Structures are given as structure tokens and as C-alpha cells.
Amino acid sequence: MDQKEIKSIVAQHQVQKGSWIRKATAFFSGGLVGMLGQGLLEFYMNSLNLTQSQAAAPLAMTVIVITALATGLGFYDKLGQICGAGLFIPISGFANSLTASALESKSEGLIYGIGCNMFKLAGSVLTYGIVAAYTLGLLRYFLKI
Amino acid sequence: MKTWNFQQVYVQAAATACGPLEAQGPLAGCFDVSFDDVYCEEKTYESAERRLLQEAVESAMRKAKLSQEDLEVAVGGDLINQLGTSHYFMRSMNVPFLGVYGACSNSTLSSLCAAAFVEGGFANLALTFTSSHNATAERQFRFPNEYGVQKPPTTTFTATGAGAMILGRKKDTIRLTQGTMGKVVDFDYKNANDMGSAMAPAAFDTIQAHFQNTGTSFADYDLIATGDLSKIGHEILIDLFCHENKDPLGKLIDCGCILYDQKAQAVFSGGSGCACSSLVTIAWLFEKMRQKKLKRVMVVATGALLSPILIQQKESIPCVAHALVYESEAEK
Numbered sequence: 001m002d003q004k005e006i007k008s009i010v011a012q013h014q015v016q017k018g019s020w021i022r023k024a025t026a027f028f029s030g031g032l033v034g035m036l037g038q039g040l041l042e043f044y045m046n047s048l049n050l051t052q053s054q055a056a057a058p059l060a061m062t063v064i065v066i067t068a069l070a071t072g073l074g075f076y077d078k079l080g081q082i083c084g085a086g087l088f089i090p091i092s093g094f095a096n097s098l099t100a101s102a103l104e105s106k107s108e109g110l111i112y113g114i115g116c117n118m119f120k121l122a123g124s125v126l127t128y129g130i131v132a133a134y135t136l137g138l139l140r141y142f143l144k145i
Numbered sequence: 146m147k148t149w150n151f152q153q154v155y156v157q158a159a160a161t162a163c164g165p166l167e168a169q170g171p172l173a174g175c176f177d178v179s180f181d182d183v184y185c186e187e188k189t190y191e192s193a194e195r196r197l198l199q200e201a202v203e204s205a206m207r208k209a210k211l212s213q214e215d216l217e218v219a220v221g222g223d224l225i226n227q228l229g230t231s232h233y234f235m236r237s238m239n240v241p242f243l244g245v246y247g248a249c250s251n252s253t254l255s256s257l258c259a260a261a262f263v264e265g266g267f268a269n270l271a272l273t274f275t276s277s278h279n280a281t282a283e284r285q286f287r288f289p290n291e292y293g294v295q296k297p298p299t300t301t302f303t304a305t306g307a308g309a310m311i312l313g314r315k316k317d318t319i320r321l322t323q324g325t326m327g328k329v330v331d332f333d334y335k336n337a338n339d340m341g342s343a344m345a346p347a348a349f350d351t352i353q354a355h356f357q358n359t360g361t362s363f364a365d366y367d368l369i370a371t372g373d374l375s376k377i378g379h380e381i382l383i384d385l386f387c388h389e390n391k392d393p394l395g396k397l398i399d400c401g402c403i404l405y406d407q408k409a410q411a412v413f414s415g416g417s418g419c420a421c422s423s424l425v426t427i428a429w430l431f432e433k434m435r436q437k438k439l440k441r442v443m444v445v446a447t448g449a450l451l452s453p454i455l456i457q458q459k460e461s462i463p464c465v466a467h468a469l470v471y472e473s474e475a476e477k
Binding site: 001003005006007009010012013014015017022071072074076077079080081083084085087088093096097099100101103104105107120121 | 188189190191284288289290291292293294295296297298299332333334339342345346349377380381384385388389411
């Protein structure tokens with residue numbers, strides 16, 4: 001049997017990516033996280049008398065703390081498996097990647113473990129976030145938009 | 146590819162140790178040692194895997210009523226870089242050691258090498274073992290364990306456990322009669338989240354070669370168990386044989402589909418890892434052979450020899466499969 005025949009038989013068994021159920025769960029769970037965020041935002045605006053942009057910081061912090069706790073207690077990954085992008089795209093995804101990496105590498109100590117590995121996954125987000133912000137900032141400065 | 150015939154290699158004893166999910170699966174109660182917790186009473190996942198290996202080896206030695214001094218060589222391997230589990234475990238064993246790496250095909254690869262030592266007269270008694278741990282494999286090959294990324298349904302679940310076997314020349318119920326060492330097969334498949342598909346052609350290649358060398362076919366075996374092709378890879382393998390007009394006669398099974406209950410346990414497409422084929426072979430197949438329900442069985446452990454770095458460099462997944470034939474002897 002040649003490679004081409006093998007490839008065609010294997011191709012017949014490939015599972016279609018991105019089922020509708022997964023997409024729908026991601027959509028609705030993402031929406032739920034958004035609702036929770038909005039609720040928190042309004043709570044901080046009203047209770048602490050903050051403007052919307054000021055209240056964004058405690059909102060993000062709350063989501064990060066909840067995510068970190070859920071990751072440490074071991075059920076965030078199970079939720080993540082169900083919700084997919086619904087939990088991955090909000091800041092909870094970022095917080096989870098930091099906590100999960102830190103937890104995993106704590107056995108190698110504070111420096112070579114947690115210190116070196118905490119940003120293993122989130123590093124990409126930071127690197128390209130900074131690069132994008134810098135590039136757009138420069139463009140804006142020179143083009144005087 | 147050559148098939149080696151062994152005249153005087155017997156399984157003197159074999160034992161298993163496993164984690165919680167395996168102990169709750171369809172083979173519950175078949176394992177010698179099982180733990181309720183993935184840490185196996187240890188502090189790190191790596192030492193947990195070593196503990197499993199230690200329990201399996203000690204259990205096998207107890208069964209065979211042997212001590213370390215009786216063993217003349219040990220062959221084993223695992224999935225951790227530098228064979229961390231095997232090498233660090235062997236510190237406590239006063240036995241010459243050969244470490245082998247064939248990813249999840251380690252279970253048959255190590256027994257095949259050990260059988261060659263015994264058959265060739267280089268050792269009277271050889272220890273062979275393999276281990277894997279879901280958490281150590283995840284962190285090495287995929288993502289941190291608590292990372293909440295959604296895994297595709299094609300993913301396999303690395304088994305937590307260890308299996309140990311002692312091979313020797315003394316007559317016993319189970320005899321290792323033949324072995325075919327596989328060659329590395331790569332058909333340019335790149336999806337590391339679907340190793341079943343990647344490995345199926347390697348299993349096909351080795352089984353075909355074994356059939357050709359020995360003049361046998363599916364009809365000559367009671368069962369042919371592949372290591373960890375999972376549901377998808379298993380179906381592909383059946384299709385590959387059907388394409389060659391060789392009906393598997395319902396004799397092809399996959400250890401990854403036997404170790405777990407795919408409907409009740411969250412293992413995606415099925416089990417994988419060195420321990421998967423080792424646990425099923427020792428705890429289930431050997432038991433059936435001792436009960437005379439199976440007479441001639443082929444175990445084909447499959448391994449995806451990928452390196453995470455090379456996969457990121459857009460390389461494909463080379464795979465390998467090694468076959469062993471076990472026969473139950475009429476009288477002990």
C-alpha cells in the first residue's frame with residue numbers, strides 16, 4: 001500500500017472540526033461571562049462610586065482571582081473543556097494560563113520553576129500585545145490620527 | 146523486517162500498578178496495586194510515576210519469588226525526557242540496565258529486547274518494565290494539567306500506571322514465542338492531537354510484516370491487540386486491512402479502548418501511553434491466557450515518536466509498532 005492510499009483511508013476517518021454544539025456552548029458561556037463582567041462593572045461603579053473606566057480594573061481583578069481559585073481547586077480545566085472559547089477569550093483564559101503554568105512548575109522551585117515557567121503560555125499574549133500597542137502607538141504619533 | 150522466533154522465553158511473573166481512573170475502569174480489580182490519588186502518596190507527579198513503577202516491579206518480583214540479585218538484566222523505558230522515571234527508579238536496583246525509548250511502544254519494545262537477551266543466553270532472568278503518568282506526559286508533551294484549553298475529541302488520554310514482567314527460561318504458563326521489531330513509518334501526518342490516526346499505518350506495517358514472515362493470518366490468532374490507537378486509529382487499522390482484502394475477523398482490539406469506559410470516563414478517543422498496552426496485556430490478556438480462554442495472542446504496542454519541538458517546526462509524526470506473540474502452554 002503506498003502513502004497516497006494510506007492518506008486517503010486516514011482522511012476518511014478524520015473528525016470534522018468545530019461542531020455546532022461546541023460553537024453554541026462557547027457562544028452562550030462566553031455571553032454568560034460577559035454578563036457576569038457587566039454585573040461586576042456596575043456593582044463597582046455604584047458601590048465605590050467609580051467611572052466606567054475606573055471600575056474596569058477591579059472588575060478584571062475579580063475575574064482573575066475567581067479564575068485563579070477555580071484553577072487551583074482543579075475545576076477550571078473541566079469547565080474550559082466544556083465552554084471552550086467562551087472561557088478562553090475573556091481575561092479568565094489569560095489568568096488560567098498563568099495560574100496553570102505556575103502551579104505545574106512549583107515542583108521545580110521558585111526561580112527555575114514558577115519564575116521561569118509562569119509566562120510560558122501567556123508570554124505570547126504579552127509579547128504580541130506589547131508589539132501591537134507599540135506599533136499602533138507609533139503609527140498614531142506619526143500619522144497624527 | 147525480520148521476525149524473531151523464541152524457543153525458551155517464558156513469562157515468569159508479571160504485575161501492574163495503576164492510578165485512580167484506570168482502577169475505576171472496565172478492568173477494575175484486575176490490577177495488583179492501585180492508588181486513589183494521581184499523586185500516589187508522593188509529592189510530585191514525577192515521583193508518583195516512579196512509585197507506580199516501583200510497586201509494579203516489586204509486585205512482579207514477589208510473585209516470581211525472586212530478589213534483585215537473581216535478575217541479570219533490566220530493560221525498560223517511559224515517556225519522560227531522559228527516561229527520567231526508569232533511570233531514577235533503577236538507582237535503587239542493583240541490576241544492569243538498558244533504557245529504551247519507543248514512546249508508547251515501550252511496553253513491547255522492552256520485552257522484545259529482554260526476550261532476545263534471554264533467548265540468546267545472555268541472561269537467565271530479565272526484568273522488563275514500562276510506565277506512564279497522565280500528568281507527567283501532559284506537562285511534557287502538551288500543556289500544563291490545569292490549563293483550561295478545549296481538547297479536540299481526537300485526543301487520547303495517557304494512562305497512569307506501570308507494568309513489569311520477568312522473563313526467563315524456566316517453563317511457565319505463558320511463553321513469548323515470536324517478536325517483530327517495527328520500522329519507523331511516517332506518512333506525513335502532522336496533527337499531534339490525533340495520534341491514533343498517525344500510528345495506525347505503523348501498526349498495519351508491523352502486523353503485515355509479521356504475517357508475511359510467519360505465514361500466518363488473523364485466523365491463526367485468538368486476539369491481536371494494538372497498543373493505543375484509540376477509537377479512530379482502530380477503525381483506520383481495520384479499514385487498512387479490509388483494503389488489502391484481509392478481514393480482521395473481529396480479532397483486532399485496541400488496549401486504549403479496553404482500559405477505559407469511553408462513555409462513562411472522560412478519556413476522549415481512548416487511552417494511550419506506555420502503561421496502556423502494558424496494563425491491558427498483563428492484567429487482562431495474561432489472565433485470560435492463564436484461564437485458557439485465549440491461546441495465541443499478538444500484542445502490537447504502537448508509539449508516536451514525536452518531539453514537541455520538532456512538531457512546532459512543522460515536522461510530521463514518525464511512528465513505530467513492535468509486535469510480540471504470547472502463547473499459553475498446555476502444561477506448566
